[in-house]
Each structure stands twice: as C-alpha cells, then as structure tokens.
Amino acid sequence: MPDLGLEVLFKGKNLMRILGGLGVALKISLISVAISILAGVLVGMLMTWKNPISRAVTRCYLEIVRIMPQMVLLFLVYFGTTRIFGWNLSGELSAVIVFSFWGTAEMADLVRGAIISIPIHQYESAAALGLTGMQTYRYIILPQTVRRLIPLSINLITRMIKTTSLVLMIGVVEVLKVAQQIIEANRMSSPNAAFGVYLTVFLLYFAACWPISMLAGYLEKRWR
C-alpha cells in the first residue's frame, strides 16, 4: 500500500488544528448564510414590486454580484477599504461582508422566483377572506415560498460553504490554509502528506455539506 501521508494528521495537534480551520470556515459561512436568508427574503420581496426604482436598484445589485468574481469582491473589501476609507477590517469580517453581499443577491433572486411562481389566485382568495396585504404575505405567500425555496437555497448554502476556501487569500486561516501549513511544515518528514491532508479536507467539506443536503431532502418530503 502506498504511503498516503495520513500519519501527519496525528502528529502534535494537527487534527485539532485542521478541525479548528473547518470551524472558521463554517463560522464565516453560517453567519453569512443567516444574513443572506433574512436579507434575501426582504430584497426578494422588493424585487417583485412594480415600483420602477426598487426594480432598477435590485436589478443593478444582482447584476453586479453575478458579474464580479467573489475573489475580486474579497480583495476589494479587504484591501480596498483600508486604502480608501482607512478601515481596518479583519479578514473574517471582510469575508462575512462579501459572502453576505453575494448570498443576499442570489437568495433574493431565488425568493423572487418562488414568489412569482405562486398563482395570483392565492393572493385573491386571501384578499377575498379579508386578509390585508401584510397578512397575505405572512400567512399565505411566505410559507409557500419557503417550501419552494428549500431545495434551491440548500444548493446556495453548500456553494457558500465551499467558496469559503477563497478566504485564505485574504489571510484568514481556515481549513484549507491549515492544511497547507501542515503540509509545508512536514515537507521533509512526510513528503506524501499533500495527498492525505487534502483528502481529509475533502472529507471534512463533505461531512459539513452532506447533512444539509439530507435535511433538505427530508424537508422537501415532509412539506411536499
């Protein structure tokens, strides 16, 4: 059996360090996901308004996010704001800002799609029962929207978790960065560590995303 270089994981505190790195990645993504979902629902509702100004603004926002690579956004926020505004944002905070900015736009577009897919008759029968506009959203439209959103937003959430691997570029020590550090440090003693350590990183990402997909499947079935 070839040497997979797995032994480095058990040297010193390596395993704990790599798990800690995963913790950082998950912390950034989960905070961003939470912000994106809340803000995305609001912005998504705005996108369905007929008001031309709200339409134009949300449209611009969505296009900007779609066009810009996340890496550019990260650099812009992390390095750019320091020069221009003199802000000293930490890497993690910059990452949360960028991922929330990105996630909110994508989420809002999903929310918009889900809201307009609800038949107009649902609004009318709610109105006919005397529900106000807000009550209609609260009790009729949003609950149905959420059910339609689950599979789509799970996809977005797992994409956000995976994309956190970019934040090592702005000096955040997350799981991938820790992996690189471990490989570097053991370059002489276990030259094959790259395989074992990256394999472990792969498995960790899988372990983080798999339960989310399972949950989505379960909710979809329950709410069918």
Add this chain to the structure above:
Amino acid sequence: MSEKVLEIEHLVKRFDDLTVLNDISLDVHEGEVIVVVGPSGCGKSTLLRCINALEEIQGGEIRLKGEAVSKKSRNLPEIRQKIGMVFQSYELFPHLNVLDNITLAPTKVQKRSREEAAEEALALLSRVGLQEKAGSFPRQLSGGQKQRVAIVRALCMHPEILLFDEVTAALDPEMVREVLDVILGLAEQGKTMIIVTHEMQFARAVADKVIFLDEGVIKEEGDPDQFFDHPKTERAKEFLRTFTFERKHSHS
C-alpha cells in the same frame, strides 16, 4: 321587501378599450338567491370580481349595506370579510390543512379565539360531510371535497353575502352534485347569494331571480320559471337552446 344587502348602480368595467360590463344595476335583498347565467365571456365572473373589489371599476357604484366597495376603499379588508367568495378552482391554501384553511381568517383577521373558530369550523365541516377530513391537506382531497371546504371557509367568516363563481365548472360530473347540494342547503337556510353557473337545472331550482347577462348588459331578469320556460328575448332563447338536445330524424 326585506333589507337591501347589496346595491349595484350603473356599474361599468373596462379592460383597456374593451367594455366588459356596461351599466349594470342590481339590488340584492336579504336572503335572496340571484343566479347569473349567460354565454362565456359575457362578464359574469367579472361582475362577481367587481363586487369583491378584485377588479377596479370604471364607473358606477357598489354598496354593501350602504358602504362603498371599491379597490380604493381604505377599509377594504373589513368590507371583504363580509363578502364570501368561492372560486372555480377552489384556491385552498396548499400548505395548511383543512381546519387551518378554514380558521386562518377567523383567527387572524377577525381575531376570534382558536377554540371557538375551530369548533364552528368542525360543525360546518360535519354539515357538509367532511368532519373526518379536518386534518387532511388539500392535495389529499377530491375536487368536490376541496370545493366544499372552500364553501365552509367562506361561511366561517359569517359573510353578509356569498358569491359563487362557477364553482362546479372544474369538477368531474359525479362531484357536481355534492357541491350543488351544499349550496341548495344554504339557500334553504336563507343565505344571501349570487351564483354564477352553467348548471341550468340547478339554477332553476335554487334561484329566486335569474339574471341573463350578455355582452356586458343585463338582457333579461326575473322569475326562474318565467325565464327558463318563456324567455322574452331572442338572445336568451338562443342561449337556452344550447342546453337542450334533439336528435334530428332524417326519415321523417
């Protein structure tokens, strides 16, 4: 004559350049059952939608117990509570079970207690033979069952008037009966109703007054027996003929 529940005066409804309802006037009294018939596209459904202010109107006035009904009314949600509407495609809320579909508006809009609303809902459900379906979701019901739930949902708000918009048009023939029986029962209880339907036998049985609507105008109105047996206008005769079938014998 008993009290006027609904007054429609010179109602005009246009979609852009197309006049759908042209100068419609109609009074509905307490306990009266009005059946609106007419060819498709004559404006029957639009008339009901205007009465519930689901459509903006371009002229005339609609008043429910003296209160103006209009898309611009600030208290529109309150007025709509008093107007029950049942749609052709049921329009139950798919994410709520039958009981919650019925009690949502009474509890959230009328702020009645959940227990009291549920009690009434269950009593009404058992009257339409669906008490055991209270916990089911709409997707688990047949079309006829869904429509009966939709009727109960409207009833539970204690409306002054009920509007039925071709409520059997989407149903399989064997389910039409169960829904129409429920509506007949309501007529016997003295509910005020406006019914748009294509079921002529039913129309004759349930109506106190028949309105024949054609090209956006009331062409004929009156007693159901009079209308169905001796229609006055040529248009009404022609319309009623489409419901009778005769075999033409070639060797006569």
